[in-house]
Amino acid sequence: GQQLNQSPQSMFIQEGEDVSMNCTSSSIFNTWLWYKQDPGEGPVLLIALYKAGELTSNGRLTAQFGITRKDSFLNISASIPSDVGIYFCAGLGYGGSQGNLIFGKGTKLSVKP
């Protein structure tokens, strides 16, 4: 079945640093979504991407839908402590009709000790 490879699995951030994470797949997706999940809470939608090549920003967050339709990245600029959490990419493939999302395993952002 379709799978998403999300990297890195985890990273440590220092306040003010920029952060990058990405998702890749061997399959084509026609929608990419990025979610953030805090402990014990449901995933919260950050950015939705619908067109290949699309670059979309939401405050300090920027995400892009890769031209090949097989990848997407998320950048966080000037990170702050509340950025800590788990970030998931999710893709909706062709033939998904009403659409069940395929999720990456997540990138866990923690604060540098």
Place this chain on the structure above:
Amino acid sequence: DSGVTQTPKHLITATGQRVTLRCSPRSGDLSVYWYQQSLDQGLQFLIQYYNGEERAKGNILERFSAQQFPDLHSELNLSSLELGDSALYFCASRGDRFTDTQYFGPGTRLTVL
């Protein structure tokens, strides 16, 4: 607040038992999706309903079933529970049929002892 509600927040039960998880989608959303999140498997799609009808099935066990009622709320029934069923269960709803954005509820944490 995504507008999706789930009850109960926590559920502790014993192996072999049956439980029902409830979800109310955002006002006006016709689609409801159920997901299971465990530490080793990540977020896994279980099943989708659209306006009362089952639309898609993912990795849902035969011991699990769901339904969506005329008022659009949905219930996920888990029976003959096993220790491995302990997980977070999320529902998500989707609004506009022309977009694929899903909004997640806060989840139900199921612990099977």
